[in-house]
Amino acid sequence: MGLLGSLWKPTLFRSKEVIGIADDALQFALQASEDSHPNEYMGQLRGQDARSLGLDRDGTVITDVLLAPGTKTNPTSAEFKPTYMPNDLNSVGSVHSHPNGVLRPSDADLATFTKGQVHIIVGAPYRRSDWRAFDREGEPIDLDVLSVDVPDDQFFDFTQADIDREMR
C-alpha cells in the first residue's frame, strides 16, 4: 500500500513531455498580450493529457492560459515573479509578452525559467508568428500548434478558476 501511495503522485503528470499548445490557447495568449500592450502580460500555462483531448499521442498539451495573480507590469520593467504563481499541479510553465517585440529571454527571464518546463515569449505586434517557446535553459524549442477541442470554460482568469474549483 505504501508503494501504491508513493507511485500515485502528480509528478507522474508533470514529468510528461509538453508536445504542443492548443490553437485556442495560443490565440488567447496573443490576444491577452495585445490587450495588455504597452504593458507586459504574464500568465501561467496549464496542460492536459493529450489522450484526454482525443489525440493519439503521449504527452501534455498546453490548453489553459491563466493570468498570473498579483503581477504588476509596466512597459520597461517586466519581471516575472514565480512566487505569485499558484501552486498548480497542472502547471507546465509560463507565458509573458515583450512589448518591444524581442523574442528572446532577458537575464531576468532566464533566472525564472528554471521553474516549469515550457516558457513562451510573445512579442509585439502579436501576430500568429510573433511568439517563441523556450525550455528551462532558455533554449528555443519547437512547439506544435494543435487543433484540439478544449471547452470554452477552460479559459478563465485565476479568480474564476478558484471559484470553479470551489464549486466542483
Ligand SMILES: [Zn+2]
Ligand atoms: Zn521577458
